[in-house]
Amino acid sequence: MRLDSWRTGSSPGRRQGLNQYPIPRLGYFHSHHLSLLASTYRCASSVTAILSRSTFIGLRCKECGHPYEAGARHVCEDVCFGPLEVVYDYDAIRSRVSRATIEAGPTSIWRYREFLPIEGDPIDVGTGFTPLLRANRLARRLGLKELYIKNDGVNMPTLSFKDRVVSVALTRARELGFTTVSCASTGNLANSTAAIAAHAGLECCVFIPSDLELGKVLGTLVYNPTLMAVKGNYDQVNRLCSEVANTYGWGFVNINLRPYYSEGSKTLGYEVIEQLGWRLPDHIVAPLASGSLFTKIRKGFDEFIKVGLVEEKAVRFSGAQAEGCSPIAQAFAEGRDFITPVKPHTIAKSIAIGNPADGPYAIDIANRTGGNIAAVSDAEIIEGIKLLAETEGVFTETAGGTTIAVLKKLVEQGKIDPSESTVAYITGNGLKTTEAIASSIGEPFVIEAQLASFNSAWERAQSLQRATWETVG
Amino acid sequence: MAVQVLIPTPLQKFTNDEASVDLEAASVDELLQAMEGRFPGILSRLCDESGKLRRFLNVYVNSEDIRFLNHQATALADGDEVSIVPAVAGG
Numbered sequence: 001m002r003l004d005s006w007r008t009g010s011s012p013g014r015r016q017g018l019n020q021y022p023i024p025r026l027g028y029f030h031s032h033h034l035s036l037l038a039s040t041y042r043c044a045s046s047v048t049a050i051l052s053r054s055t056f057i058g059l060r061c062k063e064c065g066h067p068y069e070a071g072a073r074h075v076c077e078d079v080c081f082g083p084l085e086v087v088y089d090y091d092a093i094r095s096r097v098s099r100a101t102i103e104a105g106p107t108s109i110w111r112y113r114e115f116l117p118i119e120g121d122p123i124d125v126g127t128g129f130t131p132l133l134r135a136n137r138l139a140r141r142l143g144l145k146e147l148y149i150k151n152d153g154v155n156m157p158t159l160s161f162k163d164r165v166v167s168v169a170l171t172r173a174r175e176l177g178f179t180t181v182s183c184a185s186t187g188n189l190a191n192s193t194a195a196i197a198a199h200a201g202l203e204c205c206v207f208i209p210s211d212l213e214l215g216k217v218l219g220t221l222v223y224n225p226t227l228m229a230v231k232g233n234y235d236q237v238n239r240l241c242s243e244v245a246n247t248y249g250w251g252f253v254n255i256n257l258r259p260y261y262s263e264g265s266k267t268l269g270y271e272v273i274e275q276l277g278w279r280l281p282d283h284i285v286a287p288l289a290s291g292s293l294f295t296k297i298r299k300g301f302d303e304f305i306k307v308g309l310v311e312e313k314a315v316r317f318s319g320a321q322a323e324g325c326s327p328i329a330q331a332f333a334e335g336r337d338f339i340t341p342v343k344p345h346t347i348a349k350s351i352a353i354g355n356p357a358d359g360p361y362a363i364d365i366a367n368r369t370g371g372n373i374a375a376v377s378d379a380e381i382i383e384g385i386k387l388l389a390e391t392e393g394v395f396t397e398t399a400g401g402t403t404i405a406v407l408k409k410l411v412e413q414g415k416i417d418p419s420e421s422t423v424a425y426i427t428g429n430g431l432k433t434t435e436a437i438a439s440s441i442g443e444p445f446v447i448e449a450q451l452a453s454f455n456s457a458w459e460r461a462q463s464l465q466r467a468t469w470e471t472v473g
Numbered sequence: 474m475a476v477q478v479l480i481p482t483p484l485q486k487f488t489n490d491e492a493s494v495d496l497e498a499a500s501v502d503e504l505l506q507a508m509e510g511r512f513p514g515i516l517s518r519l520c521d522e523s524g525k526l527r528r529f530l531n532v533y534v535n536s537e538d539i540r541f542l543n544h545q546a547t548a549l550a551d552g553d554e555v556s557i558v559p560a561v562a563g564g
Binding site: 063073074075077079080081082083184232235236238239241242243245246247254255258338340341343355357360 | 536
């Protein structure tokens with residue numbers, strides 16, 4: 001891989017003069033400080049003029065509740081190393097937001113900006129508000145009555161749901177004073193970080209496993225970041241990046257910016273509610289890699305209920321993994337609430353995380369909502385990709401194939417009721433992983449530019465199709 | 474056994490801001506005790522009350538997760554590199 005040493009060598013990771021948590025923001029958050037804080041940042045002054053636009057207050061450990069200021073940190077370093085989460089002032093959100101204000105907003109994730117952890121102007125590259133497709137033909141094939149495809153394979157700018165999390169993370173990175181951004185990625189995150197960093201004029205150095213699909217490598221390099229292809233799997237890349245983050249002081253979207261980054265996935269929950277006509281579905285199916293997306297869709301639903309934008313209703317959450325990397329599905333099947341890491345071996349590289357940080361939370365959600373977590377083989381994943389393409393005209397990557405294959409499996413096992421309104425989350429685009437299906441989708445009829453040649457090829461095509469239908473039965 | 478331990482940023486307040494320390498230990502468990510001996514207070518960050526490593530912490534010996542080895546009983550040899558890494562999300 002090319003290394004532009006002058007770029008990384010000459011560029012300080014952070015602006016000079018900023019300490020690790022450069023902006024004093026709002027200090028430590030305690031619940032009894034909430035009203036004080038709220039009144040403080042409603043007061044007009046040069047600093048609070050910006051803060052008054054934001055609705056988030058600080059960070060808090062998801063495990064032990066310990067509060068932290070809203071800096072670049074992701075673990076509960078004072079107590080238990082649990083993950084940190086953003087804390088909002090929901091009264092402030094409720095007072096500012098209505099269905100009408102959201103509908104009048106931009107057609108991007110920033111129509112929900114009051115629910116996102118930024119203070120100033122967002123980096124808006126048109127991310128989000130992707131189609132929610134009523135999937136009648138796939139529904140009929142599977143035996144469901146009301147099925148929708150949330151198609152983030154056409155998200156902007158890099159055709160995966162990662163554009164949501166990166167738009168939020170890089171907006172926050174800029175606010176925190178970072179000038180170099182980075183990530184550990186299975187491919188999609190690298191594409192997105194490199195693209196949005198280019199748009200925002202941030203220096204970018206990203207890390208991927210060296211065995212990624214060509215489309216994902218090219219789809220990163222074209223934005224001219226420094227790209228490190230690490231000889232190892234994603235978990236090893238991540239370990240390396242944690243050490244780099246410790247020493248280089250860069251903004252790693254999935255490490256020290258993780259609390260902000262992961263909030264971007266909530267918009268996948270908000271959009272489905274809005275696109276269903278301000279109602280919740282009965283059942284959702286989403287892929288599980290680190291488990292973060294799954295938990296944030298849940299958080300998105302919960303927040304809209306909390307501020308009164310949608311009527312409360314039970315939603316079942318089901319998760320999809322590839323058999324070749326299914327630590328969460330295995331734990332779910334065995335009734336465990338802890339994850340035993342695995343070494344990934346599957347074509348579904350974008351979700352091949354052997355040590356998923358949010359796995360325990362994903363299991364908890366599936367259990368509490370009456371959902372399931374299931375795994376499918378690589379062959380089933382390819383069939384899932386083809387099934388979605390043939391029935392709905394949506395070409396997804398391996399993660400989406402996994403989701404469709406698990407959707408099919410759960411219907412067949414009676415774990416999704418045919419009458420449930422069901423949403424399947426498609427998180428990435430098939431053009432990035434063409435290797436996965438290249439040998440499974442047939443090939444063109446090569447003919448002469450003559451009618452006779454076409455006639456005989458058409459004849460062959462018809463009989464091949466008849467043969468396929470006979471096997472399908 | 475002399476091993477090198479890589480300390481994550483959040484724990485460097487215990488190690489006088491050192492990102493890497495050298496310690497003597499023949500297993501991960503012994504190493505945890507040796508760390509407490511050198512940097513009092515650090516053990517309660519690394520482990521819960523029962524002495525088990527906190528579930529959001531990953532420990533690697535020469536880049537291998539100790540969950541694939543012998544967990545906290547994993548033996549250490551001279552020159553081994555042990556890294557302590559809080560879990561992260563991503564994809």
